[in-house]
Amino acid sequence: MPEHVPFLVWFGVVLPAVLILACAVGLAGYRFGLRFEIRRRPQTPVLRALPSQPGSGSGPHREYVELSPAERDAFAGLVRRLGDGR
Structure with a gap:
């Protein structure tokens, strides 16, 4: 030095x-x-705080509301206006 x-x-x-x-x-x-790390056997993560989910399609019940003709016309007009970009 x-x-x-x-x-x-x-x-x-x-x-x-x-x-x-x-x-x-x-x-x-x-x-x-x-x-560079020590090899470990892979572990699958388990989320114990969440309940187990039964098969697919176990979501909430679907709701259906019948629209009046005036409501259907208003909705169709809204869709047309949004489709035009206004």
Whole structure:
């Protein structure tokens, strides 16, 4: 180490270089799928707070409301206006 360069200057050069190298190794591992962690058997997540859902189609009861002719005409007019972009 040269005499005229203080220790903190070397520290200021070496520390960022080491950090950049560590980030490059980490990103390369992420990019190329390298595994640096300990292998564990996969576990399926279980949400115990939610009740189990029985088969599909178990949603709420569908409601149907009969519209009067005036309401049907008003709805058709609204759909036409929205379709025209006004």
